[in-house]
Amino acid sequence: MTSFAALALLLFGVLIARLWFLQVIGGGEYQERAEANRLRTVITEAPRGAITDRNGKALVTSREVLNLVAEPQQVGGARSTAALRRLSVALDHPPGFFAAKVRKAQEARPFEPVVLEEETGPELQAYVEERASQLPGISLRAAYVRDYPQGSTAAHLLGYTGPIPAEQAEQYADRGYVGNETVGRAGIEAQYEQYLRGIDGREQVEVDARGEVVGRGVLSRAPAQPGETLRLSIDLKVQKALEAALREEVRGSGVSTGAAGVALDPRTGAVLALASYPTFDPDVFQSGTPREVRRVLTAAGRPLLDRAIAGEYPAASTFKAITAAAALESGLYTPGESINSPGSVTLYKTLFRGFNNLDHGIINLVTALEVSSDTFFYELADRSFRRQGWPFQDWSRKFGLGRPTGLDLTEGESAGLVPDLAYKRRTCDRATDPINCSWRPGDSVNMSIGQGNVLVTPIQMAVAYAAIANGGTIVTPTLGRAVVDQDGRVLRDLVSARASRPLGLKKENADIIRQGLRRAANGNGGTATPVFGALPRSAQVAGKTGTAENPSGIDHAWYVGYAPADAPEIVVAVVVERGGQGANAAAPAVCRAMSAYLGFGAARCGTGAKAN
Amino acid sequence: MATLPGQVPASPARARAQSALAGIDWWLLGAALAVSGFGVYVVKVATEGDVPGDPGYFFTRQVAYALIGLVALFFVLRLDLDRLSRYVWTLYAILVASVGVVLVLGSSARGSTRWIEFGPIRLQPSELGKVVIAFVIAVVVVERIKSMDSARLSLLVAGVTALPAGIVFLQPDLGTALVYAAIALAVLWVAGQPITHFILFGTVLVGAAVLVLYLLPALGVNVLQPYQVDRLTSFVDSGADRSATGYQLEQSKVAIGSGGAFGKGPSGATQTINDFLPEHHTDFIFAVVAEMFGFLGAGLLIAVYLIIIWRAIVIMREAATELERLLAAGITAMFAFEVFVNIGMNVGIMPITGIPLPFMSYGGSHTLTNLVAVGVLLGIARRARLPGPRGA
Numbered sequence A: 001m002t003s004f005a006a007l008a009l010l011l012f013g014v015l016i017a018r019l020w021f022l023q024v025i026g027g028g029e030y031q032e033r034a035e036a037n038r039l040r041t042v043i044t045e046a047p048r049g050a051i052t053d054r055n056g057k058a059l060v061t062s063r064e065v066l067n068l069v070a071e072p073q074q075v076g077g078a079r080s081t082a083a084l085r086r087l088s089v090a091l092d093h094p095p096g097f098f099a100a101k102v103r104k105a106q107e108a109r110p111f112e113p114v115v116l117e118e119e120t121g122p123e124l125q126a127y128v129e130e131r132a133s134q135l136p137g138i139s140l141r142a143a144y145v146r147d148y149p150q151g152s153t154a155a156h157l158l159g160y161t162g163p164i165p166a167e168q169a170e171q172y173a174d175r176g177y178v179g180n181e182t183v184g185r186a187g188i189e190a191q192y193e194q195y196l197r198g199i200d201g202r203e204q205v206e207v208d209a210r211g212e213v214v215g216r217g218v219l220s221r222a223p224a225q226p227g228e229t230l231r232l233s234i235d236l237k238v239q240k241a242l243e244a245a246l247r248e249e250v251r252g253s254g255v256s257t258g259a260a261g262v263a264l265d266p267r268t269g270a271v272l273a274l275a276s277y278p279t280f281d282p283d284v285f286q287s288g289t290p291r292e293v294r295r296v297l298t299a300a301g302r303p304l305l306d307r308a309i310a311g312e313y314p315a316a317s318t319f320k321a322i323t324a325a326a327a328l329e330s331g332l333y334t335p336g337e338s339i340n341s342p343g344s345v346t347l348y349k350t351l352f353r354g355f356n357n358l359d360h361g362i363i364n365l366v367t368a369l370e371v372s373s374d375t376f377f378y379e380l381a382d383r384s385f386r387r388q389g390w391p392f393q394d395w396s397r398k399f400g401l402g403r404p405t406g407l408d409l410t411e412g413e414s415a416g417l418v419p420d421l422a423y424k425r426r427t428c429d430r431a432t433d434p435i436n437c438s439w440r441p442g443d444s445v446n447m448s449i450g451q452g453n454v455l456v457t458p459i460q461m462a463v464a465y466a467a468i469a470n471g472g473t474i475v476t477p478t479l480g481r482a483v484v485d486q487d488g489r490v491l492r493d494l495v496s497a498r499a500s501r502p503l504g505l506k507k508e509n510a511d512i513i514r515q516g517l518r519r520a521a522n523g524n525g526g527t528a529t530p531v532f533g534a535l536p537r538s539a540q541v542a543g544k545t546g547t548a549e550n551p552s553g554i555d556h557a558w559y560v561g562y563a564p565a566d567a568p569e570i571v572v573a574v575v576v577e578r579g580g581q582g583a584n585a586a587a588p589a590v591c592r593a594m595s596a597y598l599g600f601g602a603a604r605c606g607t608g609a610k611a612n
Numbered sequence B: 001m002a003t004l005p006g007q008v009p010a011s012p013a014r015a016r017a018q019s020a021l022a023g024i025d026w027w028l029l030g031a032a033l034a035v036s037g038f039g040v041y042v043v044k045v046a047t048e049g050d051v052p053g054d055p056g057y058f059f060t061r062q063v064a065y066a067l068i069g070l071v072a073l074f075f076v077l078r079l080d081l082d083r084l085s086r087y088v089w090t091l092y093a094i095l096v097a098s099v100g101v102v103l104v105l106g107s108s109a110r111g112s113t114r115w116i117e118f119g120p121i122r123l124q125p126s127e128l129g130k131v132v133i134a135f136v137i138a139v140v141v142v143e144r145i146k147s148m149d150s151a152r153l154s155l156l157v158a159g160v161t162a163l164p165a166g167i168v169f170l171q172p173d174l175g176t177a178l179v180y181a182a183i184a185l186a187v188l189w190v191a192g193q194p195i196t197h198f199i200l201f202g203t204v205l206v207g208a209a210v211l212v213l214y215l216l217p218a219l220g221v222n223v224l225q226p227y228q229v230d231r232l233t234s235f236v237d238s239g240a241d242r243s244a245t246g247y248q249l250e251q252s253k254v255a256i257g258s259g260g261a262f263g264k265g266p267s268g269a270t271q272t273i274n275d276f277l278p279e280h281h282t283d284f285i286f287a288v289v290a291e292m293f294g295f296l297g298a299g300l301l302i303a304v305y306l307i308i309i310w311r312a313i314v315i316m317r318e319a320a321t322e323l324e325r326l327l328a329a330g331i332t333a334m335f336a337f338e339v340f341v342n343i344g345m346n347v348g349i350m351p352i353t354g355i356p357l358p359f360m361s362y363g364g365s366h367t368l369t370n371l372v373a374v375g376v377l378l379g380i381a382r383r384a385r386l387p388g389p390r391g392a
Helices: A002-025 A027-038 A078-090 A097-108 A122-130 A166-174 A187-191 A236-253 A290-298 A316-329 A365-371 A374-386 A391-398 A421-427 A441-448 A458-469 A507-522 A582-598 B012-021 B026-047 B057-077 B081-108 B125-144 B150-170 B174-190 B195-218 B226-236 B244-259 B285-318 B322-347 B364-385
Strands: A039-044 A058-070 A114-117 A138-147 A161-163 A182-184 A201-207 A213-222 A229-232 A259-264 A271-277 A339-341 A344-347 A350-353 A361-363 A473-475 A480-484 A490-493 A500-502 A542-550 A553-563 A570-576 B116-118 B121-123
Touching: A002 A027, A002 B174, A002 B244, A002 B285, A002 B322, A027 A039, A027 B244, A058 A078, A058 A122, A078 A097, A078 A138, A097 A114, A122 A138, A182 A187, A236 A259, A236 A271, A236 A570, A236 A582, A259 A458, A259 A582, A316 A365, A316 A374, A316 A391, A316 A441, A316 A458, A316 A507, A316 A542, A316 A553, A316 A582, A339 A374, A344 A374, A350 A374, A350 A441, A361 A365, A365 A374, A365 A507, A374 A391, A374 A441, A391 A441, A458 A473, A458 A507, A458 A542, A458 A553, A458 A570, A507 A542, A542 A582, A553 A582, A570 A582, B026 B057, B026 B285, B026 B364, B057 B364, B081 B116, B081 B125, B081 B150, B081 B322, B121 B364, B125 B150, B125 B174, B125 B322, B125 B364, B150 B174, B150 B195, B174 B195, B174 B322, B195 B226, B244 B285, B244 B322, B285 B322, B285 B364, B322 B364
Parallel strands: none
Antiparallel strands: A039 A201, A058 A114, A058 A138, A161 A182, A201 A213, A229 A480, A259 A271, A259 A570, A339 A361, A344 A350, A473 A500, A480 A490, A542 A553, A553 A570, B116 B121
């Protein structure tokens, strides 16, 4: 009978020991697990900030949608499995579709809600609401997607959003991202991510075993902070006009592979339009099928390439303004001097032809710019070659060629190329063509008319001509203008911090070049007079055509110009790949962009006809 | 209830009351009532949010059950066990028939049923059967211990126990079947059966468990439902068990562990109140106590159970007749076994077998049975202590 008592004492002693182990030794750990059971952090997505043009017109906005979401803690049981199966069938998926989706997402992020279906339609919303009690752990949750009210307009500069790429997860984590956010992946969306991103709201609530909020309810709350609105310097009407013009030039030509254009305010560097064709629909990266995304990524016309800042082309005759500046500033040419400019010249036993072998007679620099004489500039090249120093290279760099302009799209801008002796030495083939490892007279001749190895981007030419237009200041082009709040109050000025630097071009020399450019667009012999000659005085254009030799086919057409010529407010650079002569393909597009900005009718723009 | 032994009665009514309470084992009655009262309180605070719109649903019912049980306790206290032993086979037949009816009804209904319904009253015959089987076995042993060969007696008792226990097991209610077995073994042990019989019984039980849980399933014969196998084996490693049982056991351990040394109080016991701990008013009510009142409260509760078992052993020793001694042994074993296995499964060292915690777990038949058993023990004690004719 004492064995009974002894057994009871032993067994109850075991229970007490076990209790001690669980409660006193393991208490802290189990308290944490009890807290984890009862506390749930509910994340409310914050909308991303909008992007507007300079006048507040929406370019990108955030639109609220309802996603179908499964709570991971609640989709384990048999009831939920059945619910997921029913949902899969109801949405015409294979029966195991959602269960597999949940399982896969759970492996990557065990405690986060799993999005079953994005952007649910009203039918599905009604289905879920009616059957809420039969779908434990499954609910509709507000989320935001990017909306593009202007369609594909400005797609290149706006960029697009997407999930954080796996290879950058750590960098984003350092900046306070959880990892499941949608972030700017290209263009302005990526550049100004810090302002556009919203801070998701967090609520800590107490829940019961069914996941329902109970008793004490919300324990702590940090409301969602919407992203700030970004105002760009873009002028939507100029952007649209430029894009339409480029599209028509490319489609109309039948052989053109693409086009690009830039419009700047030469006084400030504010980018009024930045366009590239072919373009793409930014919504594809958000809601397109993998196949549609792949099509954009691999299309033959390279629609993702922003030709306005990354396209490198020979500058052709538009470069003559820079040659002129170099010649004037380094004393190669004396103002007023006239030079014989025949159809072709022989220098160093080599025949150099001018465009169409046109003989312009004995002319000065202003006329040479007006009629775009090649042989005039060959003479300047010859003089340059005979002297010490590298005025063409020096002035190319002063004008900002050979390196990115510093536009606030830091990823994607190309440097272009200013050829020099080092370049020649780096690229020549010593074995078969050793003589090409030196700077040769022909190099100077080709460079003087923007050919040879000179490569520029449209935005570089716009900045260079802006300096001529504004009297000698190299501006830094800017897209971002201000961060504003909902009421349009400026929270942060993005322009004032932008650097500019003096070009160092003497006023009298700048005047000569400006006169030449004005005559090139308005004079009797002006290459672009057929396009611009009929414009009102208040919108008079000064600028330069270019026809870039294209080793792989038809010439690229260039035009760079500014207006009004007396007090420039806009400078536009356009290149049309395989567009032929600049006056024919590029100048009309420039005219249309200017008409949109300055308000004269586009009908006053001519269609072009004359030479390079 | 304020009348204490030795007080002078001042009126005839008082005299009757005193005679009714004379010879009462106050330790046992006090401990049983204390735990029952505490049980009612814990059921109240644990279930306030369980039935929408009726926070007192389980509480009021458990109060009623306890009061009915108390009445039954004082009725049983005065029962003449010797006279009752004449009807032992009638009692046995009623037991077997009632659990049999439940089995038949249960198999026609879906899954398991443990109840017989009489209008609004639902009776779980296997619960009261615990006291009945203890009485039947005690009578069987007392009447044959001298005349029958010990091996044959053990076999007879095994057979008498196995019939109702087998039916209860098939209901399926493994826990109660095991309580029957524990009662039978305790009675045989106290009756002085040879130790070899217990070794043999132990071997057979373990062998049966291995056969049912591991060998037969390996051969493709499943005696138990999968959930039953889960329940029996999940305590080995509940963390790896994603079944409902594994969840149950994990939540029980979290509830108990998070109670810490001094508990989180009735309003802070979120495992219970927020329903993370299922069955918190029935089989897992101990986890509720541990969560709300910590190691201190849970340890005190275990100490009170020890008092009950201590008094039960004392009463068994004092018993005036061999029948009462064996019956007390069976009931002592019932309490000790149920308390140990229930708390053991709450803390994760015993398989989950569906055994309620005496005096604490919600349930009418269960509460009634425990208080009836206390009444039987109190009667045994009283008859041993009071002079005069038996059954006074």
